[in-house]
Amino acid sequence: MISVAEALSAVLKLGSPLDVELVSLAEADGRVLAQDVAATRNQPPFSASAMDGYAVSTTDVFEGDQFTVIGEAAAGHRFDGVVGAGQTVRIFTGAPMPEGAERVVIQEDVTRDGDVVVLQGTLDTGRHVRPAGGDFKTGDVITAPRRLGPSDIALLASMNVARVPVRRRPVVAIIATGDELVSPGETPRDDQIIASNSLGLAAMFRSAGAETRLLPIAKDTPSSLEMALSLAEGADLLVTIGGASVGDHDIVADVAGNLGLERQFYKVAMRPGKPLMAGRIGQMAMIGLPGNPVSSMVCGEVFIKPLLDRFLGLPAGPRMRITLPLAAPLGANSQREHYMRAITEDGAVKSFERQDSSLLTVLACANALIVRPPGDPARDEGDRVQVITL
Numbered sequence: 186m187i188s189v190a191e192a193l194s195a196v197l198k199l200g201s202p203l204d205v206e207l208v209s210l211a212e213a214d215g216r217v218l219a220q221d222v223a224a225t226r227n228q229p230p231f232s233a234s235a236m237d238g239y240a241v242s243t244t245d246v247f248e249g250d251q252f253t254v255i256g257e258a259a260a261g262h263r264f265d266g267v268v269g270a271g272q273t274v275r276i277f278t279g280a281p282m283p284e285g286a287e288r289v290v291i292q293e294d295v296t297r298d299g300d301v302v303v304l305q306g307t308l309d310t311g312r313h314v315r316p317a318g319g320d321f322k323t324g325d326v327i328t329a330p331r332r333l334g335p336s337d338i339a340l341l342a343s344m345n346v347a348r349v350p351v352r353r354r355p356v357v358a359i360i361a362t363g364d365e366l367v368s369p370g371e372t373p374r375d376d377q378i379i380a381s382n383s384l385g386l387a388a389m390f391r392s393a394g395a396e397t398r399l400l401p402i403a404k405d406t407p408s409s410l411e412m413a414l415s416l417a418e419g420a421d422l423l424v425t426i427g428g429a430s431v432g433d434h435d436i437v438a439d440v441a442g443n444l445g446l447e448r449q450f451y452k453v454a455m456r457p458g459k460p461l462m463a464g465r466i467g468q469m470a471m472i473g474l475p476g477n478p479v480s481s482m483v484c485g486e487v488f489i490k491p492l493l494d495r496f497l498g499l500p501a502g503p504r505m506r507i508t509l510p511l512a513a514p515l516g517a518n519s520q521r522e523h524y525m526r527a528i529t530e531d532g533a534v535k536s537f538e539r540q541d542s543s544l545l546t547v548l549a550c551a552n553a554l555i556v557r558p559p560g561d562p563a564r565d566e567g568d569r570v571q572v573i574t575l
């Protein structure tokens with residue numbers, strides 16, 4: 186058995202950054218920016234009022250000062266004249282500052298009678314002017330690679346970048362295997378269960394930026410599995426679920442081998458997830474996940490999300506870990522790296538009592554995995570441990 190670190194580095198060799206495509210900004214949320222993008226304009230493009238009020242030509246203003254209103258400037262409607270001493274322009278938030286104007290007196294600080302305004306009360310000291318290019322200037326760059334979130338989309342829109350270069354989404358084909366499985370919504374026989382891992386993993390991969398193809402559930406026969414595997418053709422990554430262990434019906438390794446799987450490894454010193462396999466069938470990367478529901482989801486977190494990052498041109502490596510103190514003691518670990526389902530609370534972390542790899546209820550309550558190195562001795566409350574947040 187190889188270590189998790191060795192397995193991950195082998196998995197990452199199965200992928201490389203995919204092609205770049207241009208997508209409209211409206212479609213770019215969650216995509217990974219593949220090339221630096223530069224602003225095509227200044228924002229704001231002119232110096233602009235930050236408040237509704239009166240633009241005047243001096244910053245030194247006092248209670249009782251009087252000004253004559255000579256025009257109006259609104260957002261989208263510039264005032265073309267010049268503001269001189271003793272003059273003012275009625276101005277609104279976002280309007281270009283008129284030539285000659287130095288500050289805006291907010292409308293709460295004036296009284297107006299016809300065309301005459303008089304400053305009143307304690308005036309604030311703010312100029313209430315946003316300088317041209319104060320947010321960004323032409324040529325300012327958003328650097329790649331970067332997963333585009335809502336605020337990036339808003340910024341790119343403001344930069345007038347209507348189409349952005351992003352990595353193609355990796356296509357992941359998912360095949361659940363097992364005679365016991367039926368899809369959610371179907372009626373299982375009394376010796377069957379519902380296939381949960383495929384949909385759970387598909388959700389995980391999509392939120393990591395992939396496009397998923399859920400292929401039909403394969404029966405535990407070579408012909409059924411071969412048929413399902415043939416449907417995966419063209420995917421960047423094939424993920425099989427189950428049939429990975431040593432039982433008589435665990436046929437994934439043999440069938441994939443007959444189809445030309447060049448296997449990188451089989452079995453990893455981790456818990457859950459021991460019977461993991463990975464390799465390549467032609468151009469397509471292949472990862473064979475163990476069938477136990479929690480095992481497959483944990484392997485998805487530990488191996489497949491980093492591989493998807495690699496396809497997307499993002500920095501790809503082990504999941505980020507933080508250290509947290511234990512809220513309760515832990516027994517000694519075995520010789521396999523243990524990913525314990527856990528919950529973080531008040532700056533500490535606590536593992537769940539039940540760690541069986543079939544328990545989706547426990548996984549659904551977990552917001553973290555405590556990572557125990559092989560052979561880690563028993564730990565006391567307060568000892569610091571490594572944690573991956575989910």
Ligand SMILES: Nc1nc2c(c(=O)[nH]1)N[C@H]1C(S)=C(S)[C@@H](COP(=O)(O)OP(=O)(O)OC[C@H]3O[C@@H](n4cnc5c(N)ncnc54)[C@H](O)[C@@H]3O)O[C@H]1N2
Pocket residue numbers: 361362363365366378379380381382383426427428429430431432435457458459460474475476477478480542
């Ligand atoms: N003699 C040994 N037996 C087992 C070993 C071992 O080393 N020696 N390893 C155990 C470990 S660890 C794991 S993990 C499992 C993994 O086995 P498989 O990958 O062959 O998985 P299956 O046998 O097909 O299924 C295991 C379990 O999970 C359920 N399952 C499978 N697919 C799905 C799905 N898509 N959705 C929901 N549930 C699924 C399946 O019904 C079984 O209950 O092997 C141990 N055995």
Ligand code: MOO
Pocket residue numbers: 455456457458459460475477480481542
């Ligand atoms: O490795 Mo299995 O995934 O322990 O349940």
